Amino acid sequence: MASLTSPFVSPILLLLASNVFMTFAWYGHLKFKAAPLALVIVASWGIALFEYCLAVPANRIGHEVYSAAELKTIQEVITLVVFAVFSVVVLKEQLTWNHAIGFALIAAGAFFVFQGRAA
Template sequence: MHVLLQVPANRIGYNVLDLGQLKILQEVITLSVFVPFAVLYMGQPLKMDYIYAGLCLMGAVYFIFRA
């Protein structure tokens, strides 16, 4: 099951997406798993910095994937 969540940074994934797109995708997946884990399981407070970082990543996704 965890294989489905991995970034397709192999020959197949690299044929579909370029290196920059794969890296941004990796960061989005990592933070979308880590932030809820840190807040819900580890009891860390949700800081505005997490929100700002998420907004920056949304901007990065927009710019890296636009045509």
């Protein structure tokens, strides 16, 4: 079993954490529509700084064992999962069957990215 410090596992955990920050940076302001746009832009940039502090090392470490395309695919799948949870829990928006189908097609694409991967 791979440890949390494994180059296979730690990038996934770092990307998960970075995507939580980025989702709040990109979509959190939707809960504060009365706030001035300039303020939410600055706040979003501040939150995104933490995202970069996690994503850059995730990709650096992960590139030891994953290709850049695989890292991007991992990041996109994590982004969809984090966004789906955020959308329902924070924004109180319902995910519908067409969202599920679209997400499933993206997951199918991720499946194909990892096919033929050298063991």
